[in-house]
Amino acid sequence: MKPATQFIHAGAHPDPTTGAIMTPIFQTSTYVQEAPATHKGYEYARSQNPTRTALEEALAIIEQGKYGLAFSSGVAATDAVIKLLNPGDEVICANDMYGGTYRLFTKIFERFGIVFKPVDTTNAENVAAAVTSNTKLVWLETPTNPLMNITDIEAVAAITKKNNLILVVDNTFASPALQNPLTLGADIVMHSATKYLGGHSDVIQGALVMNSAELREKLYFIQKSCGAVPGPMDCFLVLRGIKTLGVRMKAHCENGAIIAHWLHNHPKVAKVYWPGFEDHPGHAAAKKQMRDFGGMISFELKNDSLDEVKRVLSKTHLFSLAESLGGVESLVNHPASMTHASIPREERIKNGLRDSLIRLSVGIEDAEDLIKDLDQAIG
Numbered sequence: 192m193k194p195a196t197q198f199i200h201a202g203a204h205p206d207p208t209t210g211a212i213m214t215p216i217f218q219t220s221t222y223v224q225e226a227p228a229t230h231k232g233y234e235y236a237r238s239q240n241p242t243r244t245a246l247e248e249a250l251a252i253i254e255q256g257k258y259g260l261a262f263s264s265g266v267a268a269t270d271a272v273i274k275l276l277n278p279g280d281e282v283i284c285a286n287d288m289y290g291g292t293y294r295l296f297t298k299i300f301e302r303f304g305i306v307f308k309p310v311d312t313t314n315a316e317n318v319a320a321a322v323t324s325n326t327k328l329v330w331l332e333t334p335t336n337p338l339m340n341i342t343d344i345e346a347v348a349a350i351t352k353k354n355n356l357i358l359v360v361d362n363t364f365a366s367p368a369l370q371n372p373l374t375l376g377a378d379i380v381m382h383s384a385t386k387y388l389g390g391h392s393d394v395i396q397g398a399l400v401m402n403s404a405e406l407r408e409k410l411y412f413i414q415k416s417c418g419a420v421p422g423p424m425d426c427f428l429v430l431r432g433i434k435t436l437g438v439r440m441k442a443h444c445e446n447g448a449i450i451a452h453w454l455h456n457h458p459k460v461a462k463v464y465w466p467g468f469e470d471h472p473g474h475a476a477a478k479k480q481m482r483d484f485g486g487m488i489s490f491e492l493k494n495d496s497l498d499e500v501k502r503v504l505s506k507t508h509l510f511s512l513a514e515s516l517g518g519v520e521s522l523v524n525h526p527a528s529m530t531h532a533s534i535p536r537e538e539r540i541k542n543g544l545r546d547s548l549i550r551l552s553v554g555i556e557d558a559e560d561l562i563k564d565l566d567q568a569i570g
């Protein structure tokens with residue numbers, strides 16, 4: 192089946208008791224057993240819930256994987272993956288990634304003796320050079336939040352396969368509509384389902400998808416033992432969001448391309464970060480591994496004083512100033528003071544994230560209206 196069909200039908204089975212076409216919200220904490228340990232596969236809702244089962248099946252199908260697991264947030268999904276490791280194990284991670292991932296790695300897991308080595312993963316040789324006998328896992332994000340750096344997943348997968356490492360890709364920015372890392376050699380795909388999968392800025396959720404039954408068993412054990420599971424209502428919302436993922440992503444990409452080019456030609460704009468430009472350093476890899484370039488764009492103004500940046504950020508109307516991304520409505524964000532404030536300033540600057548950077552999550556409104564809004568704000 193083609194993705195557009197999968198988004199609508201994955202995980203959907205009419206409810207056996209009523210025929211309801213949509214999976215009901217099973218708002219229950221426990222399930223009545225016929226006799227001790229004789230039940231219908233559901234015992235207690237931390238371990239299993241039918242709404243979650245339907246979603247997990249859908250997640251696996253749309254990521255071209257075998258198994259899906261849903262979590263109460265994207266960072267809870269990341270947390271579960273790192274709990275596969277033991278003290279002393281090393282993780283090679285991207286030096287430009289979501290601020291919350293960086294915070295979880297450095298502020299929580301380093302205290303438990305796990306070692307994180309940030310490298311510029313856009314060059315796979317840097318990953319190969321960082322591998323030691325203690326390395327267990329490589330954590331990629333592509334495109335990255337917020338600099339839109341692209342890592343060649345296949346090139347890194349060749350290194351992780353050779354060294355017997357687990358390769359994880361945070362696929363939040365691309366969504367399964369644009370990129371399927373498992374088909375490129377990744378072992379685990381992670382999503383903040385809060386973003387494009389949910390798609391309507393009304394739910395916090397995370398997801399993991401994998402092919403290995405062994406990894407699935409270990410991660411399911413962590414999911415039920417640590418308990419960061421999503422509620423049934425949230426699972427329903429993400430299932431519903433996935434149905435329109437195909438058409439939404441098409442619109443996000445169309446608007447993204449129009450706005451990226453418009454910004455590029457704007458006299459007051461110094462630099463635009465968007466992988467669709469032919470001179471973007473990751474363009475070739477993006478073209479190879481993505482179906483389109485997405486609706487996330489970052490840019491810098493020629494006048495990069497913080498006052499000017501703040502002036503622009505306070506003048507948009509359709510682009511709401513807010514954290515998060517991937518919803519139908521357009522958002523604008525100032526990474527240095529908002530989404531990425533948890534990364535120390537020197538670290539941010541070293542990795543190319545300047546205080547003046549503005550990030551857009553281009554929604555699916557009319558592109559002309561969005562441009563008018565940006566035009567009056569940039570002035």
Ligand SMILES: *Cc1c(COP(=O)(O)O)cnc(C)c1O
Pocket residue numbers: 264265266267289291292332336361363364382383384385386395396397
């Ligand atoms: C938002 C985000 C996360 C974290 O997900 P939550 O649902 O907010 O916990 C992880 N990675 C990326 C790329 C994100 O944008």
